[in-house]
Amino acid sequence: MKSTEKNIKRIARERVEILLKLANEKLKTNPELSKRYIQIAREICMRTNIRLGKYKRIFCKKCNTILVPGYTSVVRIERRKKIVKIICKSCGEKYRYPTNKPQ
Template structure:
């Protein structure tokens, strides 16, 4: 008789805590390296996004503003992203893939 294997998809709070720490560490690394190697910073972002998906941990508001959802670029204002305030909305544009991100801004 075949045994039914049930794999839990739920992640324990301890795992989520580790995931959160790894994400903020990856963002710290991206912040430290983007000047020398933008490609490496982008790689850190895509790793952080993978962790976020796998462990279902959300990014903080600050973290969300620092990467492009479309091409996984680590965004540095004035370098590869442009921010404009229009009608109480903060519009951030990624200069690599031209994708926009809008947030309500008060």
Template sequence: MPEKKRFHKRQTRKKPAWQLEIANERIDILFSQADVEFNNNRPDLSNRYVEIARKIGMKYNTPLTKHKRLFCKKCGHYLKPGANARIRLDSEKKTIRMTCLDCGNLTRFGYSKRNQT
């Protein structure tokens, strides 16, 4: 009988709740600022805010689920439907197809009730 390999449980230090709260708040603020700057014709600033928000999300292990439709995963640009993003509905697959007009990346989101956030 082969010896069973023992794995030590890797300790994943979770950040304290209050820190996560602050991180989420900062992400919210950054995305709303990104929108403001985009409307001010400063997309470069919006992109910078998105970059910072993503970094915070990574650092605190908080996925940007709430904001995942607001930026391009490939080039990291802030996306505004009608301005630099094209949105198409695929009723057959029940998905939203969002194309980033800056780099041409296509992202799909499910919109069935189960997937709604």
């Protein structure tokens, strides 16, 4: 039972990585398809209860657009406050992350 669960998670993780890769590739040529790939990847994560981990900040949680600095997002670093601000150009959602913690 436990090993089956492990296998499901392993396969799910592989699929999520493939979907994220495809979403990256399609970002410029087909942004709608790219968003769809992100949506599917997030659905897989939710269903199988796996964490996106290092990938969780590469897309906009609101509209599923991959956040590429200067292309789909604006990045501002506030050194004094040690904060990184990321704004999604697609939907305007704003994110703030501390700079002292990478990822």
